[in-house]
Structure formats: C-alpha cells, structure tokens
Amino acid sequence: MTNSDEKTTHFGYRTVAEDEKAGLVHGVFSSVASKYDVMNDAMSMGIHRLWKDAMMDWLAPRPGQSLLDVAGGTGDIAFRFLARAPEARALVLDMTESMLVAGRQRAEAGKLGDKLDWVVGDAMALPFPDASFDVYTISFGIRNVTRIPDALSEAFRVLRPGGRLMVLEFSQLPNDGLQKLYDLYSFNVIPKMGKLITGDADSYQYLVESIRKFPDQERFAEMIRAAGFDNVKYRNLSMGIAALHSGWKL
Ligand SMILES: C[S@@+](CC[C@H](N)C(=O)[O-])C[C@H]1O[C@@H](n2cnc3c(N)ncnc32)[C@H](O)[C@@H]1O
Numbered sequence: 001m002t003n004s005d006e007k008t009t010h011f012g013y014r015t016v017a018e019d020e021k022a023g024l025v026h027g028v029f030s031s032v033a034s035k036y037d038v039m040n041d042a043m044s045m046g047i048h049r050l051w052k053d054a055m056m057d058w059l060a061p062r063p064g065q066s067l068l069d070v071a072g073g074t075g076d077i078a079f080r081f082l083a084r085a086p087e088a089r090a091l092v093l094d095m096t097e098s099m100l101v102a103g104r105q106r107a108e109a110g111k112l113g114d115k116l117d118w119v120v121g122d123a124m125a126l127p128f129p130d131a132s133f134d135v136y137t138i139s140f141g142i143r144n145v146t147r148i149p150d151a152l153s154e155a156f157r158v159l160r161p162g163g164r165l166m167v168l169e170f171s172q173l174p175n176d177g178l179q180k181l182y183d184l185y186s187f188n189v190i191p192k193m194g195k196l197i198t199g200d201a202d203s204y205q206y207l208v209e210s211i212r213k214f215p216d217q218e219r220f221a222e223m224i225r226a227a228g229f230d231n232v233k234y235r236n237l238s239m240g241i242a243a244l245h246s247g248w249k250l
Contacts (some may be wrong), residue, residue: 009146012209021146022122026096028203029073033098035198037074037106042197043190043204051237052076052139055168055244058235061085065134068093068158070123070151071141075103075116077168081137082115083108091117091133093126094141123151131160139168143214152227159249165229169220170211171236171243182241186211217243 007018016024032039040048055077061067061084069077072092081090094100100118103109109116121127123138123145136155145151155165173179186208194204215223217234220243224232229247236243 010210010213012206012213018146022095024206025144028206029096030098031200032194032198032203033074033096033102036099036102037076039194039197039204043193047238048076048140051168051242051244052080054235054237055137055139055166056080056084058244058246059135059137059164059166061088061135063087065089066132067091067135067137068126068128068133070126070136070138070155071095071144072137072139073099073103073141075106075109075118077137077139078116079106079108079112081135082112089115089117091119093119093121093123095120095122124154125150126154126158128158130157131163132158134160134163136163136165137167140170142167142169143210148223149227152224152229156228156249161249163249165224165245165247165249167220167224167245168237168242169245170214171220171240172216173240174236178239183212217245220245 008015009018009021011021011024061081063085065085065088067081067088067090069090069092072078072094075092078090078092082088097120104118124147136159142148142151173182190208191201191204195201221232221234224245224247230250232247234243234245
C-alpha cells in the first residue's frame with residue numbers, strides 16, 4: 001500500500017513506493033547471490049555468456065582504459081574486459097555486498113590482483129568524482145534501478161569526455177507471436193527453475209516481470225540521449241530477447 005502523495009514505481013508487476021524498491025531488489029539478489037552464476041547458465045542455457053561476449057566485441061576494450069561496471073554483481077563483465085585489455089583497470093560496483101563477495105571468490109578474481117576493485121554503492125549516486133572513467137558498463141542491472149534517468153545521468157557525470165556507455169539488458173521481441181512464446185517459457189519455466197536451484201521462486205518471478213516492464217529498444221535509446229549521450233545506437237541479441245545500447249560522452 002502507498003500514500004497517494006508518495007512517488008511510486010514498479011517492482012515487477014507490483015506498484016511500490018520509490019523508497020521501498022531498492023530494499024526489495026537488494027532482498028532478491030541477497031537471496032540468490034551464492035547460486036546466481038549457476039542459475040544464469042541454467043535459465044539462459046549458457047546464452048548470457050554469448051551476449052556478454054558480444055558486449056565486449058562491440059566495446060573493444062583497449063589497453064590502459066579504466067572501466068566502471070555498475071550493478072556488476074559477480075564480475076562477469078569486468079573479468080571479460082580485463083581479459084581483452086590486460087593493462088586496463090576495472091571497478092565493480094554493486095549495491096548487494098553478497099553478490100560482490102561471490103564475485104571475489106571466483107577463480108578469475110584471484111589472478112587479477114590490483115587491476116580489479118569491488119565497491120558497494122548505488123548506481124543513482126556513484127561515489128566517484130566527475131570524469132573518472134573511460135568506460136561505463138551495466139549488464140542486466142539497469143532495469144532493477146529505481147530511477148533509471150538518475151543512473152544514466154550519473155553514468156554521464158563519471159565518464160571522461162570521449163568516454164563510452166554500454167548497457168546490456170533484456171529487451172522486447174519484434175512481434176507478438178515470438179513474444180508470446182518467450183513469455184510462455186519465461187513465466188512458466190524460470191520461476192520453477194529458480195525454486196529448484198536457489199530455493200526461491202519469488203525472486204525469479206520478479207526477474208521475468210521486471211523484464212516485461214523494461215522499456216523497448218527505441219524508448220531506452222531515447223532515455224540515454226536524454227541523459228546527454230551522443231551517437232546512441234543499439235543492437236538486438238537473440239532477436240531482441242536482449243539488446244546492447246551504446247552511447248558516447250562527446
Ligand atoms: C541481474 S544482476 C547482474 C549482475 C551482472 N552485471 C551480470 O550481468 O551478471 C543485477 C545486479 O544489479 C544490482 N543492483 C540493482 N540495483 C542497483 C543499484 N541501484 N545500484 C547498484 N547495483 C544495483 C543487484 O544488486 C544485482 O547484483
């Protein structure tokens with residue numbers, strides 16, 4: 001229940017007070033953190049790995065760049081970035097400490113030493129000065145953020161002039177038939193799989209609902225432009241199940 005003068009947002013299909021959402025999202029990811037990587041592979045049949053590789057192909061990390069990976073969770077994007085640009089540095093920021101803890105425990109983390117940092121923080125209020133990073137990524141994170149325009153403004157602020165934003169997020173399929181098929185899978189299979197693997201069906205019910213609430217490719221591109229980014233483009237992945245959006249701070 002919310003007071004009529006309170007600002008509201010959605011948490012999956014539920015309407016909640018804006019103040020409430022971050023706590024609910026934190027609850028979801030705290031609950032699934034230790035099984036997050038296994039579950040990602042199971043529900044996407046490993047395809048999330050290909051999408052993350054496609055993100056790196058488009059991003060083309062260069063030696064010496066500094067990456068901020070927001071909502072970076074268990075480190076998938078930072079690990080890939082550093083594997084492609086060994087002299088680069090990366091910082092993974094996430095509001096759920098247990099996701100970062102799971103990331104730090106991964107084998108890749110041990111080998112990266114001081115090239116990689118982990119910070120607990122909020123995408124809407126980044127604890128960094130203006131113009132601190134060359135690249136800002138957010139992978140399957142932005143749809144969980146309470147006020148997406150605030151996160152995009154923060155991305156713009158912390159990037160150096162010439163810096164690049166890249167977002168990987170679930171998106172919308174191009175026609176109703178395909179969307180219905182995909183919904184059938186996601187609403188029927190994913191929460192059950194989530195219960196089996198993590199013991200938590202509700203978190204995965206939230207996941208599938210939050211995917212359906214996220215703006216489509218064009219609307220999201222407009223939001224990125226509104227935050228100040230130029231040369232905004234997107235590419236569909238697996239016909240639009242997910243999409244990559246790229247923008248530049250010029
Ligand atoms: C689905 S996971 C994505 C993890 C990783 N980026 C990946 O692609 O596998 C979403 C992450 O977003 C984080 N998150 C949600 N809202 C956030 C916010 N406002 N600020 C920082 N992290 C946030 C969650 O804690 C969670 O770890």
